[in-house]
Amino acid sequence: MERTPGIPTPERLEQGPVACIECVQCIPCNPCEAACPQKAITVGAEITALPKLDGDRCNGCGICITRCPGLAIFRLHKHYTDTTALVSFPYEYVPLPEQGASVRCSSRDGAFVCEGVVSSVRTAPTFDHTAIVTVEIPKEHLMDVRGIQRKGGQ
């Protein structure tokens, strides 16, 4: 994962919110490239190339999150407070979590990582039913938390 060109550098993570593109296989797909208003994502003419993130251009707006059909783009904000970070991820389940709710945050494997608080839930017609959920978590779990466990059912 570290060698994936869509992952921001540790230095960039220090500087504020940034996209984190966890796209690791050469599949034919490029909507993320056009999604970015800052032109911070490059796929190129060969659309099976991995998306490359330009950390200097990315301002962490998060628009790309809902445009990725693979739901593989996240937004990371390492220094939200002295002790907490924000992780934003795409969410396509109902019901949506509620802002302010305490949630069990989970890893890429769905395993419990830590408790967190829902900082925001964004929806918009242009998102086409993919919501952006942001959770506030202890800073040390920034690179582990990528979702929340749902109550009831799976």
Place this chain on the structure above:
Amino acid sequence: MKETDILIVGAGPAGLSAGIAAAKHGAKVLVIDENRKPGGQLFKQIHKFFGSREHNAGVRGFRIGEKLLEETEALQVEVLLGYPVYGIFEDNLALYGSANGVQSVKAKKLILATGANENNLCIQGSTLPGVMTAGAAQTMVNLHHVQPGSRVVMVGSGNVGLIVSYQMLQAGIDVVAVVEAAPSIGGYGVHANKLRRAGVPFYLSHTINRIMGEDGVQQVELVELDHFKPVPGTEMILDADTVCMAVGLTPMVELARMAGCQMVEIPSLGGVLPLHDEDMCTTNPDVYIAGDISGVEEASTAMEEGRLAGIAAAEALGYLSTECAAQEKDAIRARLNTLRSGDFGQKRADAKEQIVNYFHQGGKQ
């Protein structure tokens, strides 16, 4: 008896795209489909599609279906629905069933876009209620809004198995296992990761041994595989009420056989399929094919193949010049090459090239 320039069998993504492409150049097109609604499988694809953004990537499948229907309507392509095509006979005469009995239509060119059938596993308990193909479960959930059960075991981790598993989760159903005989996941990692994040367990190098239950599925026995051979003593039992089979598809070639098209066996594309050239024309010069019948892939390539067949058929009928057609066909082929590149596509690109080579060698394999 009806008469038309081009008869297209199948109103899925390939058939509709073929109809649109041919009608744009002035050909009179008739599309017949046995289903009551057009769009093939597109209307149950609620996920956002991969591909190139110029061609609907990032758009949910059913919206692409809506777009195709709008275009079909705008071009006044005639679409007959609920009518199965029974056969193709001499002089391109096709018979189809209708409310008024069997009807016939004579076409100058035929495009077969009949799609593919889902494969199944025959094991102990596989006839129990609750055992179904992944596509059937997807139809229940996404079209009819009915849950097939509450605890699903998915057999197969290709993109169909992964996508349908995710849609089961979205429908509030528990996916208790994704079972894969191979040692690695078959489909895209990003699809698998959606399930992983939801905590769905993957059983790689495993298969289902048998399905148990009285009046329906109650338990599923898994067994570990070593190079696809069951390892005795590794059996384990899961509680489940539904088993979904996502174990590949087979091209539906019956009509192509009746039309005298020579077949070729390409296991990586689903088995036996009609030999065809780079214009999607079969060994019967009046019969073209597009979509899963010409090798199982996905909707994006099916639409491009449909356009290719539609333009080639219209060209053969003189609706556009060779130069004009060549330009359009080259652009489509370039897009197909792109869709068939990368980690997952190259094998399909090679197989497709092989088919065209066989065609030009007179069908020698």
